[in-house]
Amino acid sequence: MSKPEPGDAAQGAPGEVKLSKASVNRFSLYLRRLERFLSDGVQKVSSSQLGEALGFTDAQVRKDLAYLGSLGQPGIGYNVSELIAALRRGLGTDREWLAVVVGVGNLARALLRYKGFGRQGFRFVALFDADREKIGRTIEGLKIHSMEDMAKVVAETGAELAVLAVPIEAAQSAAEHIAAAGLRGMLNFAPTVLKGLPENFRIVNVDLAVQLEQLAFYVHLTDTKERT
Amino acid sequence: MSKPEPGDAAQGAPGEVKLSKASVNRFSLYLRRLERFLSDGVQKVSSSQLGEALGFTDAQVRKDLAYLGSLGQPGIGYNVSELIAALRRGLGTDREWLAVVVGVGNLARALLRYKGFGRQGFRFVALFDADREKIGRTIEGLKIHSMEDMAKVVAETGAELAVLAVPIEAAQSAAEHIAAAGLRGMLNFAPTVLKGLPENFRIVNVDLAVQLEQLAFYVHLTDTKERT
Numbered sequence: 001m002s003k004p005e006p007g008d009a010a011q012g013a014p015g016e017v018k019l020s021k022a023s024v025n026r027f028s029l030y031l032r033r034l035e036r037f038l039s040d041g042v043q044k045v046s047s048s049q050l051g052e053a054l055g056f057t058d059a060q061v062r063k064d065l066a067y068l069g070s071l072g073q074p075g076i077g078y079n080v081s082e083l084i085a086a087l088r089r090g091l092g093t094d095r096e097w098l099a100v101v102v103g104v105g106n107l108a109r110a111l112l113r114y115k116g117f118g119r120q121g122f123r124f125v126a127l128f129d130a131d132r133e134k135i136g137r138t139i140e141g142l143k144i145h146s147m148e149d150m151a152k153v154v155a156e157t158g159a160e161l162a163v164l165a166v167p168i169e170a171a172q173s174a175a176e177h178i179a180a181a182g183l184r185g186m187l188n189f190a191p192t193v194l195k196g197l198p199e200n201f202r203i204v205n206v207d208l209a210v211q212l213e214q215l216a217f218y219v220h221l222t223d224t225k226e227r228t
Numbered sequence: 229m230s231k232p233e234p235g236d237a238a239q240g241a242p243g244e245v246k247l248s249k250a251s252v253n254r255f256s257l258y259l260r261r262l263e264r265f266l267s268d269g270v271q272k273v274s275s276s277q278l279g280e281a282l283g284f285t286d287a288q289v290r291k292d293l294a295y296l297g298s299l300g301q302p303g304i305g306y307n308v309s310e311l312i313a314a315l316r317r318g319l320g321t322d323r324e325w326l327a328v329v330v331g332v333g334n335l336a337r338a339l340l341r342y343k344g345f346g347r348q349g350f351r352f353v354a355l356f357d358a359d360r361e362k363i364g365r366t367i368e369g370l371k372i373h374s375m376e377d378m379a380k381v382v383a384e385t386g387a388e389l390a391v392l393a394v395p396i397e398a399a400q401s402a403a404e405h406i407a408a409a410g411l412r413g414m415l416n417f418a419p420t421v422l423k424g425l426p427e428n429f430r431i432v433n434v435d436l437a438v439q440l441e442q443l444a445f446y447v448h449l450t451d452t453k454e455r456t
Binding site: 110 | 325448
């Protein structure tokens, strides 16, 4: 039923990963919702309760969670804390991930100051820019390196992930540099589709317009309500 | 089945809007996927094809799309262009939305230069900041106004949406200002939950860490694969 089409897996190695982008989105939603259940003092949850809270079918929830191994007990449900731990293990966020930022403009500065990343186990360890003027400077305690030094710095720091925050016209070439430097995946903030990168290099595209679209939708719904 | 819990509707007026956050997410995903079908030359699509492409059940897709009115023909499916138009009408993104940015720091500058918003019908018309030093300056062609002038400027420009891009400690007070100024909804980039805002004021929280988490997950999956 949820056999994904190649194009819906994360950009990179379509055939390899058998989870669609939608499945990964659902895992994130499960995790967020379970964290809220826990903070509300809820200790046990059934697949139908979790599904109902998120708008998924019971069957979908059970199928997704089965991917994490056998966790729930029939008629009793899931232990919330255990399920959170299993999701974190499954998602790979039970450990620290080191990341670099490529392109040190306004977005990079904003991201470096963003409190949410550290909380979820992500730590920035180095910055890169093509602009000779910026190289050697320090921002938020991190040194800006040249693009040419990326492979060396990545090897030294053990960074695995990159955040691409360059202007749209510099995105393709910077992305190729990142993939060649030994980084394993990249969060792409440039609103463009990147091409020809290695199969095992992962890309997640961030489309900030989608969020604004959702806000417009909620406001629009109010209009529709008022008219009826 | 997908009757949402109050807390899962957009923050603001829980009981009023009968669509869960997950439903709205699905509408956005349908729209993106259909746009890709169209650019690939696909003109007809069935609910099961659309569901399969996104990892949703056929029943879920039909139920969601029924919300837009009767569009599909049994045994034939949906006309892709018509479905896109209906989704845009349904989502309220078939028209231009005017927005303001509150808090003119690095994130605001990055957002103002972000190409994706204009493409989806969003236009920024004014900026606001509490810092006396910044007020009166112009950034990307837009003037920075004082927080006190917000209601006046909102009335003059006809802006409906706000993007909150202030530091976490200034978020609650700025949000109250925004709601009081006649704006109808807000995209909140501050990683904090805002409280006590009017029932009909809509909030969409943007959690940038979720995207990095998804990237980590894809990279983690590669590890798991390699180990087996």
